[in-house]
Every structure is written in structure tokens, then in C-alpha cells.
Amino acid sequence: MGARYGMVIDLDRCTGCGSCMIACASENNVPALPQASPRTGLTPVLVRKVSNGQSGAGRRETFIPIMCMHCEHETPCVKVCPQQAVELDKATGIVMQMPQRCLGCRYCMTACPYHARFFNWWDPAWPQGMEKSLNPGVAVRMRGVVEKCNLCHARLHAAKEKAAAAGKRDIDSSDYVPACVEACPTNAIHFGNLADPNDPVSKEARSPQAFRLLARLGTEPKVYYKSTENWVRNLAEPNSAQGSEVQHG
């Protein structure tokens, strides 16, 4: 088995600034269309605000960045795609979306338990001239297909090219950092290889404060969260989140 790229997001550090959302959109040439709404917008990383459900001085809130969890086992979107447009890359553990194969049926959106997939309703468009500011390493997002986080796959390609040019087989871990990880002003998002037991991220994922969303489904998501607060950890399973309140993004 190759690498298993994943993340540990320290919710105690997340201030809900939204830098990850904007950096992700900028890196992946996601347009900001005037007709988009919270229901129809394209936000591969979406920060949601959650609270402990209390009011007054006892109220507590935290922010949870939600993106594709890159499920390792029985990946729901892979299982339902009739076009084989989604696959789990065995070499990296990244759940890849191939827009050229996608016919836009949106079964994968229904199947995804994390609501981390978005349908692209419109042709990409920018104000006149703004196309000059697009990232040359990434294609624009085509209409009529489902989109999601691919852990900035273009950056992985660039890191591989760099390693190949230097005559190396493996990439340098510092060369492959997704845009959201790089942008986080509090270093709340940690990225690394979960298959390497010595990787700091792998160690963090095994800490008692780490948890995964909807772990009971057995899909083995590769995005972990971390919090010292019990009420936040309890949110991971909806049944135990009584009294909590989620503000949907």
C-alpha cells in the first residue's frame, strides 16, 4: 500500500475565519458566480458553525471545516457512481473525481454522508480580464458535473514532477501541502501520511482527543478532528448530539 494522505483538524484552534475556503477556491479556479447561493454554491471546503445548544453565558461555539473525508473503506461515492467517475487512488488514498467521466446524475451527492459534494450548475465565468488571475496548474470547473475536494491534486503532481526532475522516487513532504492547510492562520489543519506511523499527523490521529465524523458508518474517513471539549466530540455522531445546534453553511 502506498501513502494514505489525510488530515487532522484541531477544532480548538479553528477561529472560523474562512481563509481555507477562499484559498481553496482560489487554488482550484472555483468561480464566484452572482447567482450562487448557500444551496447552489461550490465550496469544496465549507466551515460550519456549531454550538452546544445553550444560550447566554453558557453558550459555546466552535467551527468545523467540512471537506471530502476521502473514505477508505466502502467509499460511498465510489460505490454508487454509474460512470466510474470516482475512484479511490490506491497509491495515495485520495478519492479522485474525474469530471470528464461524470454525467451529473448526483447519486454520489446523495450517497455522501458528509454532504461534501457539490453540483456545478453553471459554466465557469469571471469578470472581464480576471481569467488572467487563474491558476495555470488547474483546469476551470466545468458545468454539469459534481465537484469536491481532491486534496489539491495539482500540487501533488507538481511535487512529483519536482521529485522526478531531481531524480528522486518519493516526493518531499514539504512540497505537497494543500491550499487550505497552507492558508490556516492558526495551523489548525495538519496534513500528512496516515500510513506512516512516524508521521506527526498519524500520531495525532491516534490521540485520545481525535475523532472522526460518523465513524459508526465504517467508511474509515481520512479526515480526523481533534478537540479537548466533550460536547464537540459528541457532535461526531448525530445521536449523541442532543441539544446541539448546527448552523448549516
Add this chain to the structure above:
Amino acid sequence: MKLSRRDLLVWSAGAAAGLLATPVPWKILDDTSIWSQNWPWIPQPARCPVETRQSVCTLCPKGCGLRVRMAGGWAVGVAGLNTHPLSRGALCPLAYAAHQLNWHPQRLRVVQHRTNPSSWEQARAAFAKASKEGPVVIIDGYPGRAASALFETYTEGRDGNYCVVPSPEIRALTPYESWTGVPAHCLGYDLENTRTIVSFGAPLLDGWGTPGRFTRIWADRAAGRSDPELRLIQIDSSLSRTAARAWRWVRSREGTHAALASGLARALLEQNLVPAHGPIPATTLAESAVQCDISMEAILELGRSLVAKSPTLVIARDDSPAIAALNVLLGSVGARGGVVRHSQHSNLRSYTGSDVQNARAVLIDSSVPWNFMPQTDAEVFRFAAWHGASTKADWLLPAPGFLEELTDVPTPPASSLASYAVAPPLVKSATEVHSAAQFLSSIDARLIPTEKMIYTRCEDLFRRRAGTVHAHSAIPISELASVQKLVEQLWQGAVWVGEPSPDKLRCRLQEWPSATRSSPPDDGITDWIPPVMPALASKLYVESTLREAAERRKAWAPATAW
């Protein structure tokens, strides 16, 4: 065999049904779909090599270090610069889409005179005429630059006024001006060495000061720890972003921060938690508790938290003297981990409404927040790179946009050390734009151009031989061989950082300030508001509910849609 019409129809129907069982129609459908998804008019990114340049953000005075990815002469991506000693690799959310701002539909591309297109020649003629007829006032939002020096020189020679619209961070430091004799622009907070921070509504984790500076310190020393090395106590009427992440959130009634500060000071003195050697606040603990809707015990507990881990630093959102006086009581003015002096600037005049009373013309630099509107009958010349929702300016003059202008970056507000950087022009402007300094230089040829002034400032830094240049590594300036080397480093995105000021900051408080609510500033600005937001800000404000645009911001900057 005779082929009947019926046979032909049966065969055709059979062929059509059979064709559906082959991949051909589906392949055609798929290819048509892909073809229609890639119309030739859909914009495509340029295919050219990408290089990375370093610079400093000049969208606001906080001076964050940037790594700018460039392709074909245009900026195609922005990230934080890890080697920058203040921002430490972090940026505000909007900076990640700042490279798209130059193409914003509301980019100001032509000179406008009362909403009609005009020309630079006409604007120059109008300003030159006004300058001859009466006093000129120049208003700056980013003091300390070479351009600011040029503004001062221009007004000095013409019986005019140069004044500054201070940032909220500087405004919060103004009470210390009268107590220490040091201008607020020369003061800052030693956040790196403090152990307890009490914030009276200041959004420390949400865009306050240089964004990366406090967030990085907080993340390293405070986040998620039950007994952190740095305790952040947030006093707010509602659960703000900073309050949500603070070590402790103290909920007080809206607009009662000054009363709470006075009650807290009284509690500290009565409980002998601080030495009593100054004036005593008139507000009692009980009065404060009633006004703030907090129990007396909670205020006492807050007082004990203040002194449990010192040094303690109190930071206010506004210029309330009662809150600032707490730092005097705690001995935090001029002390390590408190309010410190970073440099020796001349006194800058903050804008007041009376400045523009008798002016013939008012020139507003593009660094002034868009929501600033002087109440005057004078002719107003407003420089701006983008056209916000509304303005009362007579003249709108297109200024350089993001990374389009050579400018220097002086010490950011609230910094504890002096710093100096240069933002070189990395991209060209598609239309004719001029900064306010270039505009004035074209009217008065005696003014020294900003490029030359920046070079002179580099020479001064080199002559003093103090401080460190932070490039890929930190190099003491004394180790640089020549001023050319320094200029080279600064032009490539390095930052000069000075040493702690040797001057002792002395503070004298004659009487305890009143706990009344502070009055709104003359310019009505309590927040720094840009003319427009980057289009991708819609991810935060429109395509999700992560942030709700404040009513005022909605009025001023609705232009996330285009």
C-alpha cells in the same frame, strides 16, 4: 424477396433499438456533453511557467508578507510568507483572493468628475487652481510612508493641513498619548511576552492588528489548553469569534466596557491585588456590577485572573481612557509584555472635523477607508483603486491597485518593534493610474519623488546599522556590505525589524478617567472598510452562512456580485 414498407419500418425500429444496446449513442451523448461543457468562450488559465515572488500586502496598513505566484506577468495566486517576522505566514481571508481584485468590475479605470468621465489633465488643473485659491487638506490612512512625507511637504508649503485617519488599533492607543507624551503611532503591544491578555471587545482573533501575529502566538501558546501559557480573556456582549476561542469569555452588557474597567480597577485596589499609588476610580464595584449585568463575585474573580499570571495586558476596541487606565494600574505601560514604544516618529495629527472647515480642496489618499467622508464644502479629490457603493467626492481618481505600485511599508499598527519593508510593483496596470503622491509630484516638480525617498530611507537604515533584515534567514544589518545589498533584499520582499526602544516609557495618571461611554470619532469610522471585496469573498458571505455581512458593510460594499 420483396421489401415492403412494413419491413422497412420494422427493420428501422429494430436497428434503432439495437443501437441503444451499443456504446455508440452513449459515447456521442457523452462527447457532446463534454464538448458543450468546454465551449471556446469559457475562460481557460494561461499555459505558462509559474514563478514565485515575495512582497508585502498594501491593501491595509498591517503589512503582511506575501508569496505571490506569477504567470505571464500577472499574479495568479497569493499565500503567506513564512519568513515574515510579524505575519509569520498568515494572511486575512480576503488576501487569498486579492490578486483578482485588479480585475474587479468596480475597478476605477477613468477619472470621474461628479460621475462624468474626465481626464487627468483636467483633474490636475482643477487641483492646481484650488491649491492657489486656498488651503489644501491631505488626508492619509497609512502614515509613515514615503508618500506620507510627500503629503506633509506639500501641505507645509501651502498653509494646508496634513492629517491622518487612524486605524482602530491606533485609536485604542490614543489615551496613552496624554499620559506618556508619546504619540499613539509610536506605541504598540508586546504580545510576544505577555501571559494574560484581557480584551475589551477587541477582535484579537478576527482581523485585529497584523492578522498572523496574534493568531500564531495564540495558536502556539493558548489554543485548547486548560491551563495555557497565554490566557486570553475576552469581554464581549455576545459570543464573538474571539470570545468563542478565548480561555474565558466574560459576558457584559453592550456599551458597558468602560464601567466594567472602572469597577475592575476598584476591585483590584480594594482587594490589594495591585499596589495603590494613584487615583482611585469613582465607580464602585456594586455600581459596576449593576451597569454591566455581571455579579460582583464574577468581577472579583476576573480581577484575580488578571493578576494570577503576569505580565497582563489590557486591549480595548475603542479609545476609552477608563480601559487604557487599567494598564497603568497593572504596571503594564512601558513594561515587558505591556504597552511599549517602538519608534521615534514626529507627532501625527489625527483627523478632526475642524481640519476641513476652511479648506478649499481636500485630497483623500487611496489608503483612507472608503467609509470616510469629510463633512465639508471644499472640493474633494478622492484617490481609489476601486469604486465603492457611494461617495461624496467631486473627483474620483484611479489609483494603483494590488501590487501595482512601488511603495514602502512602515511599522504596522500595534507592533512592538519598528519595521520597514518595500512592496515593489509586480504587475502592470491595464489603464492609466496614478497614486496621490505621483499626482502631487506632477503638479509641483520640487517635491522629491517617493522612489528617491524610499532609497534615502534605506540609506538611513543602513547608516544606523541597528536591527535585522529578515529574508530567507535573519541577517543583522551590520553584516550587509552596502546599502545596495539592503535595497536588493528589501526589493525582494525582506523586512527590516528594529531593536526594542531604549527609551523608558514613563506614564502618569493624574486622575482616574470617567467611565462614560466614549464618543464616536469625528470621522464616524469605527471599522476599516474597503471599497469592494474580492469576488471570492462570496464564499464566506453569499455561498455559505459562515459570515454575515454587517448592515453597514452591506451598504458600503455589496459588490461581491458582478
